[in-house]
Amino acid sequence: MRYSGLQVLAQGLMGNRGWKPVWRDPEPKPAYDIVIIGGGGHGLATAYYLAREHGLGNIAVLEKGYLGGGNVGRNTTIVRANYNLPGNSEFYSHSLKLWEGLEADLNYNVMHSQRGVINLFHSDGQRDAYARRGNAMINQGDDAILLDREGCRRMLPYLDYDQTRFPIYGGLYHPRGGTARHDAVAWGYARAADQRGVDLIQQCEVTGIDIAGGKVTGVQTTRGAIRAAKVAIVVAGRSGQVAAMAGLRLPIESHILQAFVTEGLKPCIDHVVTYGMGHFYISQSDKGGLVFGGDLDFYASYAARGNLPMAEHVMEAGLTLMPMIGKARVLRSWGGIMDMTPDGSPIIDKTHVDGLYIDCGWCYGGFKAVPGSGFSFAHLIATDRHHDPAARFRLDRFRRGVLLDEEGTGSQHNLH
Amino acid sequence: MRIEGKGLIDRAHPVRFRFDGVSYGGFEGDTVASALLANGVRLMGRSFKYHRPRGVLTAGSEEPNALMEIGTGAARTPNVRATMQEIYEGLEARSQNRVGPLHRDLLSINDLFPGVLGAGFYYKTFMWPRAFWEKLYEPVIRRAAGLGALSGQPDPGRYEKAFAHCDLLVIGAGPTGLMAALTAARAGADVILADENARLGGRLLSETEEIGGKPSALWVADMLDLLRDTGNVRIMTRTTITGAYDGGTYGALERVGQHRPETPDLPLECFWRIHAGQAVLAAGALERPLAFPMNDRPGIMLAGAVRTYLNRYGVAPGRNITLFACNDDAHRTALDLIEAGIRVTAVIDSRADATAQGDYRLLAGAQVIHSKGRRALREITVRHKGRQDTILTDCLAMSGGWNPSVHLTCHMNARPIWNDRIKGFVPAPGAVPGLTAAGACAGIYATHACLTAGVDAAKTALKALGKSAPGVAVPAASDQTGAVQALWYVDGKGRAWLDFANDVTTKDIRLAARENFRSVEHMKRYTTQGMAPDQGKNSNMAALALLADATGRGIAETGTTTYRPPYVPVSISAMAAGAGGKGFAPERFTTSHAATVARGAPMIEAGLWYRPGYFPARGETTWRQSCDREVAMVRDAVGICDVSTLGKIDIQGPDAAAFLDFVYTNMFSTLKPGRVRYGLMLREDGHVMDDGTTARLSDTHFVMTTTTAAAGQVMTHLDFVHQALRPDLDVRFISVTEHWAQFAIAGPRSRDLLNSLLDSPIDGESWPFMACGPVSVHGVAGRLFRISFSGEHAYEIAVPARYGDALFRDLVARAETLGGGPYGMEALNVLRIEKGFITHAEIHGRVTAFDIGMERMISPGKDCIGKTASMRAGLTGPEREQLVGLKPVGAVKQLTSGAHLFEPDADPVRVNDLGYVTSVCFSPTFGTYLGLGFLKNGRARHGDTVKHVDHLRGLETLCEICDPVFFDPEGARVRG
Amino acid sequence: MRITCPLCGDRDSREFSIRGHETYLDRPAPDAGEAAWDNYLHLRDNPAGETAELWYHGAGCAAWLRVRRNTLTHEVLKVDLVRDLTGGDHAD
Known part of the structure; x- marks a missing residue:
């Protein structure tokens, strides 16, 4: 059923009784051409692009919980293409272009809001590093504007320009950056994939990966065995456990990243703003809540809940930067489980098992990557060739020393 | 009324x-x-x-x-x-x-x-046309959404944060919590009793029942005296426990001054971090509304709340009050109202077998199916025995039963358990380690049972604390639990609200189910039920029950969403208390700070330190004028610069040299006492971590310097290397950054200046380049290092920090007599760029020794941190960007940091990108801009021309690639 | 979270920083080969359950600790001084 304003009006007048299920709940078939393990944003996008770009239809997405139940529904919803290093730059640029057509593509309003991202800097050195990044963005064909202090003041008059511990020198403004409604992204891809015949199977946990003669043959699940010519692992937060089913050891540690939302407030923050001297980023949701986050809790965890010291630290960074948010009250905090790699960049690659593919290691940049990751992973699965924009996201790059370390913090999983 | x-x-x-x-x-x-x-x-x-x-x-x-x-x-x-x-x-x-x-x-x-x-x-x-989302739809939605408005100004209120420690934290001071606190206190435990209300008593403040033969309010007052008498109970009223965290840590928000007019001596709120050996959760229960059509009008409220207004505040919320309930408890409201002389029009009980407990009109087996009243309730429609009646009423007290306040027990991911007897969820055992849920929050509703549960919970906690429990008598109290029937929603014409705060109705839940958002998480996220300021406290149960019905499942099977911290919203001001303005991070000042500020130098942040940008002289109006003068001053005479912010680590022991050999790429065991050497330090992944000079004061004594930025990281690293990897080495080290004030004396007149200062003069023979040793400064034992970050004949002199201020003033005064003076960070930066010295602008974490042309500093004869990993294929070779010098040769004679480098005829796009510029200065020495940067295969390209493109600043020019050492490449001046 | 430092006692986790898995104690020989170094620097078992990590008591005694911990419950099971594991001495 096609969504539109007219449809909403018509259904509304008829008591909203005519809306159809957004996706089917099929029973798993005994065999598929491709089985995707993981019904999160990346897995659903992969299924969608396999169907749309490669004309493949005999695909199942297996989800142990509910669709979109992982990090796609637990993030600060930021969408941007403001990377510095070749390898990341072209990938996120491609992903942002997909975002820009996503609503028309999916016939689903994911509320992609290009309200602009501003990364503040607080020293000459930071300014130079951001200038280098901004120039890389323009080299890539994306947009960037270097704001001085007055430029920031015009756009963000509510920041503390006078008393703050680390004065604001300026900001790198990325007008096409912004936010999107996180759950809607998962639902939009799920609905569109379902409409193209993909079987979305919830409450179906993969318990084993079948391999014969170095080639994948299928998976074992809590709902029975399923044969498959190709199997794709897209299970951020659980990548290590699932990969281990195929004897694969990953360069990943799981870490908690917290996020916070306040009670609803009338519009007061119109952009995405990041603080350069403390890990802090904030935007305001369309419902009015201030959505913000900070750094990792730093210790390995699968507990999906954060600790108090980091929560306090995030609030402290927010208050010193924008003292007007002091009276806002934090309503809810949550923690997502991040696949942290040694260089902070992701992995989209084949594995040592023929027909087994993996997409993981998104650290805490996975949300904005959803379209790009799905597109590039689908390309790899369908063609067995790396998609150009994602060609550097190799599993063996750590061993070889071909790193994509945007932060420059080195090979330690919790430092990115 | x-x-x-x-x-x-x-x-x-x-x-x-x-x-x-x-x-x-x-x-x-x-x-x-x-x-x-x-x-x-x-x-x-x-x-x-x-x-x-x-x-x-x-x-x-x-x-x-x-x-x-x-x-x-x-x-x-x-x-x-x-x-x-x-x-x-x-x-x-x-x-x-x-x-x-x-x-x-x-x-x-x-x-x-x-x-x-x-x-x-x-x-x-709202999908078409695309551009309308940001321009029209979203702004309209945003303006309509949201609740209250921030003032847009900094919060002027005072806030505090504090830590507290106790043996037992009792959360909630109702009957259960009071008994738990008394029992534990009498056992000698150190108790914190926290309650979010202004006074103790919890639900008892709202009821008319008796405990121990006394009105409950009197009993509470007596308990308060008894608790105070024990001397070891800290009573925290207006304090809400907001979160349960790992290791017995609880967050708590105390509303210290919000109930008073402005009191500058008190904070508005205090955010507590309470560490408790054990905890008793006695948080009570919350009543649930009934979802009948048009159930949201002013005047429709919870039955228990009506009792609270009546008994605690002496307020009747209406003159003709009607009850609508599915349980016995709500009938107490009618009795209390009648007792107080308020008219009760009827009690409408959905249970067919309900019986009146007093003199009021009971409609058993009846339901409210509609209400009217534009701005407040005027009338309701009741369905009773197949008939529909209208009742004129200005207040409807409703009760759908009670939900145990399990919220804190969910903060560590435990899911509560469905209890069919009370038609609600109760805490999972062991949900939070060290926390015992007791009383109403555990599904125990009768007052006497709650009192007993409080004693029992305290005993459990005392046992875990290793304390023996005293005998505590439980006073007589009501043992009525009251029956409840499950009634989650009433169908009928019109909307029935579940989540009042987010305007979610039963229709929304049904729509979600129809559209296959069947998972409870999907339903919540799709309808936004439970995401409002009350976090679903009023609506979760009914929404869940409705979803279960709509999808043909039981409630237990449908499952619950999770409660997350905080239990009540907490202001950012409270959780961030003290961090506003300059409070976000400590400020570190050098000993020369006062003298520097007195000279009008603008101070800039360097990590946590403050350092001078430049020292404006009379008549100078721009920083460049000052900077150019200071550079020339150092090149021609002598300059003074406080370098105390660099990390200084004192390293001693028989194996100190071997330890340094392991953490630096180059050899330090071959360094002679009285000499200094530049050292390069790698991370274990083969990239440059830091650099600096290390002086050997004796065979077994070194002083290492680090960069200002990496001082902490290097100290942590050295501790790790020693304790984890090289415990065999007999070495000890400690940070002495704060202990020594250290000043650079740079320029051709530096020795002249020193000899006017030192108690024993020095000469070039006794103090050659890279020499170090003890000196006496006006009788004060100091250290002198002949090192240079400017390319000039230069020294650094260190004295104990307490002499720093005096020495700085003295040095500057002496320099001025020699045509010199102090210089700041701007000049320091120019001097080091002219000499091709790197800082963290160059060693930014992605570069290797190879990239900066120092691969020969990785000593072949020994292992060191990072050596093996630095040999990886990807970390060497012509594809790597290598450090180069850059001179503008195009029409525009300017360079900018952050620009990228391309072949002169190439399009400035990513695929043609050859490198980037890291540091730029205008060199007064050369009268031109100079730059340092990284260029693919750069060392092989000296003399070539590349295009420098800075899109952001609109600057494009050509530049010549050269050696990064522009000034005195032979090093004659440093040795002079 | 709270950690009992063997030297300082029971402390709030905010006094500590963490490096990562105890793998970092097993530094390979320089000639151990690419695979050994890949294991050391990058690859992790990443257990959902009991793990052992290296924490640094930076706001305390500057000791490196091995903390046995559960990644599902955050329970701290055991804390050792790294020096005791590596045979280092206790002169300070």
């Missing part, structure tokens, strides 16, 4: 306050909600989406409707629960989320289109 003689308010202390500009009276002990109700004000807010008129629903922190802005100007606080805000003289309350006056909110037009504005409608529309 105020009832004479009832309530715990202080009638001797009347209080005036204002709501929406109108002045009202109340009494000390009133909340805004109770005082407004006493004044007959029922309309207190507007709903989130449909902007429906709303009144107060509850009497607690879970209030979804009566949210207000309290205070004025910068001190205005949005979304304050009128049910929790105590009134004080002059309090200003204002309704929120409205356009125009509260009774004529223009946005109530939304209420005419409930069909169109149902759950998730926005996912299906």
Whole structure:
């Protein structure tokens, strides 16, 4: 059923009784051409692009919980293409272009809001590093504007320009950056994939990966065995456990990243703003809540809940930067489980098992990557060739020393 | 309407306050909600989406409707629960989320289109044309959404944070918590008893029952005395435990000053971090509303809340009050009202077998199916025995039973367990390690059973604490639990609200189920049920039950969503107390700070330190003028610069040299005592971590310097290397950064200056380049290092920090007599770029020794940290960007840091990118801009021309690639 | 979270920083080969359950600790001084 304003009006007048299920709940078939393990944003996008770009239809997405139940529904919803290093730059640029057509593509309003991202800097050195990044963005064909202090003041008059511990020198403004409604992204891809015949199977946990003669043959699940010519692992937060089913050891540690939302407030923050001297980023949701986050809790965890010291630290960074948010009250905090790699960049690659593919290691940049990751992973699965924009996201790059370390913090999983 | 003689308010202390500009009276002990109700004000807010008129629903922190802005100007606080805000003289309350006056909110037009504005409608529309989302749809949605408004100004209030420690934390001071606290205190445990209300007693404050033969309020007062008598109970009222965290840590928000007029000596709030050996959760239970059609009008409230207003505040919320319930407990409301002389029109009980417990009209087996009244309740429609009757009533007290307050037990991911007897969820055992849930929050509702549960829970905690429990007598009290029937929603014509705060109705839940959002998480996220300020406290149960019915599952099978911290919303000001303004990070000052500031030098942040940018001389109006002069001063005479911020690590022991050999790429065991060497330090992954000079003071004694930025990281690293990897080495080290004040004396007159200062003069023979040793400065034992970060003949002199200020002033004065003076970071940066010295602008974490041309500093004869990994294929070779010098040769004679490098005829796009510029200065020495940068295969390209493109600053020019050492490449001057 | 430092006692986790898995104690020989170094620097078992990590008591005694911990419950099971594991001495 096609969504539109007219449809909403018509259904509304008829008591909203005519809306159809957004996706089917099929029973798993005994065999598929491709089985995707993981019904999160990346897995659903992969299924969608396999169907749309490669004309493949005999695909199942297996989800142990509910669709979109992982990090796609637990993030600060930021969408941007403001990377510095070749390898990341072209990938996120491609992903942002997909975002820009996503609503028309999916016939689903994911509320992609290009309200602009501003990364503040607080020293000459930071300014130079951001200038280098901004120039890389323009080299890539994306947009960037270097704001001085007055430029920031015009756009963000509510920041503390006078008393703050680390004065604001300026900001790198990325007008096409912004936010999107996180759950809607998962639902939009799920609905569109379902409409193209993909079987979305919830409450179906993969318990084993079948391999014969170095080639994948299928998976074992809590709902029975399923044969498959190709199997794709897209299970951020659980990548290590699932990969281990195929004897694969990953360069990943799981870490908690917290996020916070306040009670609803009338519009007061119109952009995405990041603080350069403390890990802090904030935007305001369309419902009015201030959505913000900070750094990792730093210790390995699968507990999906954060600790108090980091929560306090995030609030402290927010208050010193924008003292007007002091009276806002934090309503809810949550923690997502991040696949942290040694260089902070992701992995989209084949594995040592023929027909087994993996997409993981998104650290805490996975949300904005959803379209790009799905597109590039689908390309790899369908063609067995790396998609150009994602060609550097190799599993063996750590061993070889071909790193994509945007932060420059080195090979330690919790430092990115 | 105020009832004479009832309530715990202080009638001797009347209080005036204002709501929406109108002045009202109340009494000390009133909340805004109770005082407004006493004044007959029922309309207190507007709903989130449909902007429906709303009144107060509850009497607690879970209030979804009566949210207000309290205070004025910068001190205005949005979304304050009128049910929790105590009134004080002059309090200003204002309704929120409205356009125009509260009774004529223009946005109530939304209420005419409930069909169109149902759950998730926005996912299906507003997609065309694309550009309209940011330009039209989103701004309109944003303006309509949200609740209260921030003032837009910094919060002027004072806030504090504090730590507390105790053996036992008792959460909630109702009957259960009071008994638990007394039992534990009598066992000698150190107890914190926290309750979010202004006074102890919990539910007992709202009831008329007796405990130990006394009215419960008197019993509570006696308990308070007994607790105080023990001497080891800390009673924290107005304190909400907001979160349960790992290791027995609890977050707590104390409303210290919010119930008073401005009191500058008190914080508004204090955020506590309480570490408790054990905890007893005695948080009670929350009543649930009934979802019948049009159940959201002002005047419709919870039955328990009506009792609270009546018994605690002496307020009747209506003159003709009707009850609608599915349980025995709600009948107490009718009895209390009648006792107080209020007219009870009827008790409507959904249970066919319900019996009247007093003299009131009971409609058993009946349901309310509709209500009317534009801005407040006027009448209800009742379905009873197949008939529909209208009852005129101005207040409907409803009760769907009670939900145990399990919230804190969910904070560590445990899911509560369905209990069919009480038709609610109870905490999972062991949900939070060290926490015992007791009383109503564990599904125990009878007062006597709660008192007993409090004692038992304390005993459990005492046992875990290794303390023996005393005998504590449980007083006589009611043992009535009361029966409850599950009644989650009542079907009928019109919308039935579940989540009042987010305007979610039963239709929305059904729509979600119809669209296959069957998972409870999907339903929540699609409808936004449970995501409002009350975190679903009022609506989760009924929404869940409705979803279960709509999808043909049981409640237990459907499962629950998770409660996350905080239990009640916590202000950012409280959790971040102290961090505003300069409080975010410590400030570190050098010993020369005062003298430097006195000279008018602008101070800039360097990590946590402050360092001078430049020292403006008379007549100079721009930083460049000062900088150029300071550079020339160093090149021609002598300059003084405080370099104390560099990390200094004192390293001693028989194996100190071997230790340095292992952490540096180059050899230090071959360094002679009295000499200094430049060292390069790698991370274990083969990239450069830091650099600096290390001086050997004796065979077994070194002083390492680090960069300012990496001082902490290097210290942590050395501790790791020693303790984890090389425990075999007999070496000790400690940071002495703060202990020594250290100043660079740089320039051709540096030795002259020193010899005017030192007690024994030095010469080039005894103090060659890279020499070090002890010196005496006016009788003070100091250290002298002949090192240079400027390319000039230079020294660094160190004295104990207490002499730093005096020495700096002396050095500057002496330099000025030699045509020199102090110099700042700008000049330091120019000097080092001219000499091709790197900083963290170059060693930014992605570069290797190979990249900066120092691969030969990786000593082949030994292992060191990072050596093996640095040999990886990807970290060497011509594809790597290598450090180069850059000189502008195009029409534009300027360079900028952050520009990228391309072949002269190439398009400036990513695929042609050859490198980038890291550091740039205008060199007064050469009269041109100079740059350092990284270029693919750069060392092989000296003499070539590349294009420098800075899109951001609109600067494109050509530059020549050269060696990064521009100034005195032979090093004659440093040795001079 | 709270950690009992063997030298300082029971402390709030905010006094500590963490490096990562105890793998970092097993530094390979320089000639151990690419695979050994890949294991050391990058690859992790990343257990959902009991793990052992290296924490640094930076705001305390500057000791490196091995903390046995559960990644699902955050329970701290055992804390050792790294020096005791590596055979280092206790002169300070």
